[in-house]
Amino acid sequence: MxxxxxxxxxxxxxxxxxxxxxxxxxxxxxxxxxxxxxxxxxxxxxxxxxxxxxxxxxxxxxxxxxxxxxxxxxxxxxxxxxxxxxxxxxxxxxxxxxxxxxxxxxxxxxxxxxxxxxxxxxxxxxxxxxxxxxxxxxxxISVSGVRDVADAYVSTTHLGTWSEHHSRDAYLRLVDACWENRAFGDFWHHCLVAEGVIDLAAEPVVNPWDVAAVQILVEEAGGTFTDLSGAPRFDGGNALSSNGHLHAEALELLKA
Known part of the structure; x- marks a missing residue:
């Protein structure tokens, strides 16, 4: 096996x-x-x-x-x-x-x-x-082809965690720049990125077991997975999944 x-x-x-x-x-x-x-x-x-x-x-x-x-x-x-x-x-x-x-x-x-x-x-x-x-x-499955943040669909987990672990203002900057936002949360929004249903999934706090499986799924779907510093790791304490095209701009918007 x-x-x-x-x-x-x-x-x-x-x-x-x-x-x-x-x-x-x-x-x-x-x-x-x-x-x-x-x-x-x-x-x-x-x-x-x-x-x-x-x-x-x-x-x-x-x-x-x-x-x-x-x-x-x-x-x-x-x-x-x-x-x-x-x-x-x-x-x-x-x-x-x-x-x-x-x-x-x-x-x-x-x-x-x-x-x-x-x-x-x-x-x-x-x-x-x-x-x-x-x-x-x-x-x-494969990620979306959206290339403009203004056309992007973004998801997060509980909004309050941004205040506690990163920056609520930073996440709201990303939201304001995007076309639509939801809070599907947990594993699901990363899977939706891999499917090309949404374009960005951001989390200010994660554990390794929350996103280890997510990282390879998103990457094999043609997307990009990093922590909020831009390092391609599942154990960085936070996470951003994207279709790849939007990743650099999303990271810039999420800077605390």
């Missing part, structure tokens, strides 16, 4: 758990030390994925949101069992399991599965970016 096949198998394992627990009346919710929520489904998914990896890739390192671990220079599987936990626990269907394989500090495989949306995205180095739905099957 190739690494990509394994990532998709892990997504299947996760989907069976998350779909069974989504909108469950007995869902258990707790708060982590950073006051973000965690459900019993988050823990169950990460533990299940780790068990499969222990069997299939015993020599690889695993780093996950709930059980920890470090990302080194070797092969590391980076897991976010449920990205969009706040949506998950409220019954909003915009959440996903994110699985990435990082090797030499770069994501080489990524899978993003959003079963409540009926969609899954995946990519591998040199293999392109793909999206699949139950009724249409796999389709190769």
């Amino acid at each position: 190739s690494d990509l096949e394994l990532a998709l198998h892990l997504a299947d394992v996760a989907d069976r758990i998350t779909t069974a627990r989504f909108r469950a009346l007995d869902l258990s919710v707790d708060r982590k030390p950073d006051r973000t929520p965690v459900t019993d489904a988050d823990i169950e998914v990460e533990d299940a994925v780790r068990r499969v990896l222990s069997d299939r890739r015993p020599d690889d390192v695993v780093a996950g949101e709930e059980r920890g671990g470090s990302i080194g220079e070797g092969r590391t599987w980076v897991l976010d069992p449920i990205d969009g936990t706040k949506n998950f626990l409220r019954g909003v269907p915009a959440w996903a399991t994110l699985i990435a394989l990082v090797d030499g500090g770069r994501p080489v495989v990524g899978a993003i599965s959003a079963p409540a949306l009926g969609k899954r995205w995946w990519a591998s180095a040199g293999g392109g970016a793909w999206c699949g739905t139950a009724d249409r099957g796999p389709e190769r």
Whole structure:
């Protein structure tokens, strides 16, 4: 089984758990030390994925949101069992399991599965970016061709995080320069950039497991992914995805 096949198998394992627990009346919710929520489904998914990896890739390192671990220079599987936990626990269907394989500090495989949306995205180095739905099957995806920020569609997460972690004024400069804006948030807006549905997705604060799978998806779709300093990394603490054409101007507008 190739690494990509394994990532998709892990997504299947996760989907069976998350779909069974989504909108469950007995869902258990707790708060982590950073006051973000965690459900019993988050823990169950990460533990299940780790068990499969222990069997299939015993020599690889695993780093996950709930059980920890470090990302080194070797092969590391980076897991976010449920990205969009706040949506998950409220019954909003915009959440996903994110699985990435990082090797030499770069994501080489990524899978993003959003079963409540009926969609899954995946990519591998040199293999392109793909999206699949139950009724249409796999389709190769690519970013938009929009070249003028005035024609661009931009998305972010919660606007308040810009005040806390970067600059609200900087994000509003970008919004004012663009044609349209929304806050799709989390994994979804990066996937929409990769699909060419929107053109920019900006986040003032992220963790590595939030965007490792996103980076390779956007890049393999022909786009650009960096932190807000312009470095092409998933562990820079913030993120900007774009179709590539708009990236430099968006970074300039986002300067704090």
